């Protein structure tokens with residue numbers, strides 16, 4: 001039986017990539033904001049519908065530097081969600097801020113905007129929400145809260161490449177948004193990331209921060225990092241961008257097939273579709289109600305392995321329960337996130353996943369539920 005893995009990186013035809021990188025053997029310009037880098041940044045601004053976009057080595061460095069670039073007082077509080085990848089929380093902590101965890105919404109797993117205001121103190125400086133699975137946060141409500149309390153908003157939009165709300169690019173909300181172009185994401189540059197922003201002063205700061213804080217040949221104005229995207233990664237991005245619409249459409253077909261099969265199985269909750277939002281079908285999370293379905297999430301995860309189907313407990317554990325943060329946070333302050341993290345499973349999803357494989361996965365899920373119930 002062939003194995004079905006949870007994801008598979010998108011790659012352009014090899015000849016197309018070769019053609020794209022050929023010129024590098026003439027220019028010998030391999031990194032430091034070269035021609036491919038500039039072309040990709042422009043193309044992405046257009047594709048994503050954002051004002052300004054800066055490229056980085058990866059999404060995490062982009063987020064970490066965006067938080068540094070806002071120049072907020074250290075030691076202060078940042079309200080965020082624990083239902084995310086390690087990166088979001090680490091970026092806050094590594095900048096010397098104290099994460100304050102807000103619980104999540106039951107319907108789309110994003111930060112529960114109705115619970116943010118109760119967490120704001122005189123120490124709060126920013127909100128870092130996550131468009132988790134590509135689901136759009138309550139961007140308007142979050143902005144109103146931020147405006148009322150003079151807080152910055154930096155979105156972790158790592159999952160949300162190409163998502164639009166009423167035609168508006170997801171990266172245009174808040175003070176800044178981070179995208180990840182990691183190999184496993186909807187759009188990849190092998191490793192890579194970006195920050196979208198509006199403020200020209202922040203743009204200038206971030207351009208320096210990603211290049212050691214260097215202002216010019218003789219002046220270093222920030223304690224910066226090195227987070228420049230190289231030309232080979234940018235070239236991969238230029239190629240993948242030509243195919244991304246087709247890839248997203250194919251992902252959409254996979255998702256429709258899943259929905260058609262799974263909607264009828266009791267005890268399996270599906271990710272809600274959001275009105276007015278153009279989705280990118282980044283992930284396909286299902287939520288298992290053990291008593292209705294017949295098996296727990298963990299039991300289903302293990303049983304699927306026996307069918308050669310590899311899923312992911314994404315996100316489990318939640319970040320406020322990580323071993324590296326032991327004793328620092330109380331997971332019971334985010335009971336919904338805690339509960340959902342034990343019930344959620346993301347199923348295999350990538351553009352070239354054959355629909356027959358989706359049928360096989362769904363048949364296996366059905367069979368496992370029936371077997372456990374009887």
Ligand SMILES: *Cc1c(COP(=O)(O)O)cnc(C)c1O
Pocket residue numbers: 058059060061084085087088130156158159179180181182191192193
């Ligand atoms: C992938 C991811 C990141 C980090 O992005 P990298 O490009 O891998 O550094 C951050 N946040 C979330 C939610 C992610 O899924």
